[in-house]
Amino acid sequence: MAYIVDLRSDTVTKPTESMKHAMVNSAVGDDVFGEDPTVNALESKLANLLGKQAALFVPSGTMANLIAIMVHCNKRGSEAMVGNLSHIFRYEQGGAAHVAGVLLSTIQNKPDGTFDLQEVENRIRGSDIHEPITSMIAIENTHNVCGGKVLPLQWVDDLSELCKRHSIPLHLDGARLMNAAAYLSASPERLVRGVDSVSMCFSKGLSAPVGSALVGSYHFIQQARRMRKMLGGGWRQAGVLAAAAIVALDEIAPQLGLDHKRAYRLGKVVEGLFLKTFSVDVESQHTNIVLVRISERSSLNADQVLTRLAQVSLAETQGDCKTPNDEGVIVKAICFNDKTMRFTLHCEVSDADLWLAIMKITFVFKELDAAYPIKS
Ligand SMILES: Cc1ncc(COP(=O)(O)O)c(C=O)c1O
DSSP states (O other): OOEEEEOSOGGGOOOOHHHHHHHHTOOOOOGGGTOOHHHHHHHHHHHHHHTOSEEEEESOHHHHHHHHHHHHTOSTTEEEEEETTOHHHHSSTTHHHHTTOOEEEEEOOOTTSOOOHHHHHHHOOOSSTTSOEEEEEEEESSBTTTTSBOOOHHHHHHHHHHHHHTTOOEEEEETTHHHHHHHHTOOHHHHHTTOSEEEEESSSTTOOSSOEEEEEOHHHHHHHHHHHHHTTOOOSSTHHHHHHHHHIIIIIGGGHHHHHHHHHHHHHHHHHTOOSSEEOOGGGOOSSEEEEEEOTTSSOOHHHHHHHHTOOOHHHHTTTOBOTTOOBEEEEOEEEETTEEEEEOOTTOOHHHHHHHHHHHHHHHHHHHHHSOOOO
């Protein structure tokens, strides 16, 4: 048996003991009737936290984003403008088209997760009869594919200004909003001040088992509640889940900075190996995600590296790559593309786990760097 350090995603986190306690003891009722006291408490807490009028507890981040699209783009012939690297565009099965009948129009993300505001302005459509109507613009903070990047506040403020000028609602996919707030040492309210709606997740770095939320105006949330029901997300005694989300906000959110420090440490170690095959841009790493890139001049691909990280060789266990009980170590991560791997830190990775992961990654990266010489 090998010891596994799972860095695939912060979604692998399980409910903490205090979450389980809160879940068992939560007061519940039928949330479709608006009678679950714990869900109601969570929704008020969120509206307060983000400085908006109302909130809605929903099963997933994907559903939260889809509902936002359905509410903002409720006119036929609508389009939502999103980043080409956004979760909405890449990882939600095109639900906007599939379910909502909304065209997704993509705008190129820059490496920091932003996009060009002049291009946004030029791309707004709807004044001409031939065109769809741009009915929503969405941003993502932190930006997952860009490596957990936190969007600059000024950029969000400028985009918000632009959206207001054109009367287009601005939606924030804030699945990891609390990570962004921790990085900036700013209140979550400040981060969402200029946006009309926000989705955020409890089931990622916040360690709750299930659940996301949509936050916005009374009117928006009223419409969102209807859409949630239509999508089959009208849940009943959901207080057992909301209880965990409340603990997530109270107890896990304040500790997110620790995950960021551990991610920085991992990035620094990989950078400090000075290998030709692997690189990390540590200086532009903001939160809990470490992107390791494989040189384009190497024949190695990300799948091969992940396969090797999931194996234990005799040689590595004869060195430091083992637990105090002499177990070998497996590190799990995911590949974003052929040449990019994502390692995600979360609250279930202790300093001891991080140390084991560092030993393993160091061993494997050095081994592969030697075995796959860079082409000149
Ligand atoms: C940025 C972002 N948005 C939305 C989601 C979707 O969340 P869920 O998996 O709860 O549907 C994810 C999931 O990882 C995400 O990273």
